[in-house]
Amino acid sequence: GQNIDQPTEMTATEGAIVQINCTYQTSGFNGLFWYQQHAGEAPTFLSYNVLDGLEEKGRFSSFLSRSKGYSYLLLKELQMKDSASYLCAVRDSNYQLIWGAGTKLIIKP
Amino acid sequence: IAGITQAPTSQILAAGRRMTLRCTQDMRHNAMYWYRQDLGLGLRLIHYSNTAGTTGKGEVPDGYSVSRANTDDFPLTLASAVPSQTSVYFCASSPTGSTGELFFGEGSRLTVL
Numbered sequence: 001g002q003n004i005d006q007p008t009e010m011t012a013t014e015g016a017i018v019q020i021n022c023t024y025q026t027s028g029f030n031g032l033f034w035y036q037q038h039a040g041e042a043p044t045f046l047s048y049n050v051l052d053g054l055e056e057k058g059r060f061s062s063f064l065s066r067s068k069g070y071s072y073l074l075l076k077e078l079q080m081k082d083s084a085s086y087l088c089a090v091r092d093s094n095y096q097l098i099w100g101a102g103t104k105l106i107i108k109p
Numbered sequence: 110i111a112g113i114t115q116a117p118t119s120q121i122l123a124a125g126r127r128m129t130l131r132c133t134q135d136m137r138h139n140a141m142y143w144y145r146q147d148l149g150l151g152l153r154l155i156h157y158s159n160t161a162g163t164t165g166k167g168e169v170p171d172g173y174s175v176s177r178a179n180t181d182d183f184p185l186t187l188a189s190a191v192p193s194q195t196s197v198y199f200c201a202s203s204p205t206g207s208t209g210e211l212f213f214g215e216g217s218r219l220t221v222l
Binding site (some may be wrong): 004031033035041042043044045048050087089091095096097098099100101102 | 149150151152153154167199208209210211212213214215216
């Protein structure tokens, strides 16, 4: 079966750095996405990786290793507004998105 | 403001009733999707449409139907609601030729009693 694993919850301190991991086992691979979802709101797109390596976008970076079935989202200079759930999703060989259950990130002052 | 509009935002429904969740987008995206989101689970695809006039089944289609008469509208119908359909429903769209980034509506919270 297809599976996306990410930690259920993480806690970090304002101003610090946090890394949210995502491992996947899917039927084929056509890209990995990270989305941010604030409580009670819709998910919003953060990043897309299809090749191995690091994609940097401001305070957020996303890394992919296809051989290891692994990705991480790195958030730097954490702000209180970064408190949200972070969803990892992989597009499989049928171009269908398989979603992880999300990681709830709690930022403490 | 361009985007996706869903209605209603919240609804309590008696089991056995018929319900249609509406979804309208003004971004002229070809592909549209309906997901449900339940606590502790990832988003699950109910139905999708790659272009107007076509629809397909997702991971959890039973008990739901969709139509795509035009580019902008993609309603989701529950023919006879059951309590297990209590969930938050998100409509999403994506443009053709993009990386596949999804644009989501604000969600419809449905409670079936």
